[in-house]
Amino acid sequence: MSVIETNTLETVSAAAGPESGSPADDWRRTAVVYQIYPRSFADGDGDGIGDLPGIIGRLGALAELGVDAVWLSPFYKSPQADAGYDVADYRDIDPLFGTLDDFDALVAKAHDLGLKVIIDLVPNHSSDEHVWFQQALAAGPGSPERERYIFRDGLGERGELPPNNWVSCFRGPAWTRTTNADGTPGQWYLHLFDTKQPDWNWEHPEVREEFLSVLRFWLDRGADGFRVDVAHALIKAPGLPDLVHPIQDPEADPEGFFMNGPMWDQDRVHEVYQSWRALLDEYSPDRILCAEAWVQPLSRLANYVRPDEMHQAFNFEYLDTPWNAAALRTSITASVASNESVGAPTTWVLSNHDVVRHASRLGLPGNGPRPNGIRAGDVQPDAELGLRRARAATLLMLALPGSAYLYQGEELGLPDHTDLDDDLRQDPTWWRSEYTEAGRDGCRVPLPWQADAPGLGFGPTGLTWLPQPEAYTELARDRQLGVAGSTLEMYRTALRLRREYGLGPGSLEWADDLGSGDVLSFVNGQVRVAANIGTTPVALLAGATVVHSSVELPGDGTLPPDTTVWLV
Known part of the structure; x- marks a missing residue:
């Protein structure tokens, strides 16, 4: 994949589509992946919460x-303190x-339909109800059981x-401070x-071996790979040093806290993913690792997709880029170049x-920071x-x-x-x-499948764990x-044309005409591709044929504001 600066359409070489041996042969470089949030996708048993049988029924x-x-x-088995990202088993x-039988049936149905199945792995932390954490609490300070997590004595006189x-x-x-067996305050x-x-202690060899075993368990059941939650957090800086600039609210200093704190993106985290990649490479057909890593700059993010580590890493810088042509061009160019330097695609x-959701986010006034819920x-989106x-x-x-x-919906x-x-x-x-x-509940509302059905067809009883807004009908x-x-x-049209024209394994050449x-x-x-991100219409190229557009075009040869077209 390459980025080439050019000024006219005529100077660009047209790709004839994917060839044998090209990146198109590796689904991990080009796939369009659909995120299912299980509790909100489809409910099979009528309790108002989505489930695996509900997913199976809607895979088609x-x-x-x-x-x-x-x-x-x-x-996974979980007390659901954080919607399942607190794993007990x-x-x-x-x-x-x-059940596990439901999972097996889901994988079989997906594979029959030609769909790969990627599952979420949560390696930075477990639930406090995980058997190893319960053993750690019972064993007390200085025990081998506590070494699997990060326990420390507190500061101060007592x-x-x-x-x-x-x-x-x-x-x-x-x-959080623990309580000793005798009722006195304990470690933190x-x-x-x-x-x-x-948080798990990833310096402990038992933790590393346990997760290799977990990976193998799901791979042997047919999973095609893993999206890795908070992939940049596993290794903490030696000695757990204080934040240089203490803050009470991470959102008040997102770059300093989320990107540069001593709990994020430590170089030794890559040892973990190299061992995981070696394990996945033992399996056929090809399996995938995708990093959720809120890392800057892009050169640091690219470290996660080096040839012996993960195959993908979400491009959150692109997600956070404002609706502005110059900003988007800069983000896209830098992203492709950064990943290309390590031979990886951009995700x-x-x-x-x-x-x-971007249908709400892009309707907010101005280009301020992304809100954590509305x-x-x-202020309401337009x-x-x-x-x-x-x-x-x-x-x-x-x-x-x-x-x-x-993302589903x-x-x-x-x-x-x-x-x-x-x-x-x-x-x-x-x-x-x-x-x-507000947090994240607003983007997690159960999906609407049928306008005239109770609960908009989410499940057989009409129950939904969160209410659906009127607009969903x-x-x-x-x-x-x-x-x-x-x-x-x-x-549907975009995904069909994306495949037909080989856009996933294609290349990127800017044009300014x-x-x-x-x-x-x-x-x-x-x-x-042309996207008008301004406020006034612009003339389209004469003689080009529109094969797809984000809205119906006016027919006067112009591209309206906030509209994208694909031309051939």
Whole structure:
């Protein structure tokens, strides 16, 4: 994949499509992956919470959409303190979601449909109900059991202060004090997230061996690979040094805390992934590792996708880039060049279960920082503008070479639930921020499948663990399927054309001949892509044929604002 600066369409060499032996032969470099958030995708048993049988019943819709793989957020046995990212047993399915037999059936059905299955792995922390953590609490200070986690004595005269000034990503301190068997205050344990999510000690060989065993367990059951949660956090800086600039709220200093703190992106974390890659390379057909790593600069992120480590790493810098032509061009160029330096593709993403959906995010005024959820009393997105921009952004993303991830429901144009009753919120960020940050519930609302069914067809009883906003009725899948111009049909067409024109394994050549700094224009093989990110229409190239557009074009030869087209 390469980025070439050019000024005219005529100077660009058209790619004829993927050839044998090209990157197109490796699905890990080009796949479009659909994220399933199990509790909100489809409910099979009617309890209002999505589950594996519900997913099985709807996999055909994803094959029909045209994706290559699915990624399942955690379904492991868990007390659900953080929606399953607090794992009590890495080798079992929580009864909330089904059984191991259900998982086996899901993999078999997906493979029959030509879909790969990627599962979430949560290696930075476990649940406090994990048997090893319970053993650590019972064994006491200095025991081998405690060495599997990060326990420390407190500071102060009586150990009453935390061991350092680190804060939790869910707000508040990153340390919780234990109670000894005799009722006296004990040591502290580290949790970069919720108090019920103690961090593993990845310096301990037993922890490393345990996770290699977990990987093998799921690979042997047919999983095609893993999305690795908080992949940049496993190794902490020696001595657990204080933050140089103490903060109470990570959002007040996101770059300093999330990117550069002593708990993130330590060089020795790559030892872990080299050992994992060696394990995956033993399996056939090819298996995948994808990093969730909020790392800057891009050169540091590229370290995770070196030839002997992971195959993909989410491009969160791109996700956070404002709707601005110059900013997007800079981000795309830097991303491709950085990954190309290590021979890796770029992995594009616009939405997931942790961020405000891009159909809402792009409808907010200005280009301020991305909010952590939107409440009823906050500034509300412009729904029409947000959806128009989201469609344009998606068509732009799907034309880029590399791999792309879609978040469930974005193919329907779903917005966040921005007026959710605060009393119904379940994200731990909500209460750990002392009820000031909405958190992630708004993007996790159950999907609408059928407009006229109870619960919009989410399950057989009409129950939904979070209420669906009114806007979801008209956006239900059955209202869009086969309807020209619908967001669903825009996605289906884009995914079909992406495959037909070989855009995933293609190349990127910038072009500047539409005469506007507000237009992002490039060539990938036979396809010319133009996105008008400005406020006024621009003239399209004469003689070019439009093969796809994010909205219906006016017919006067112009490209309207907030619109993307594919031309040949």
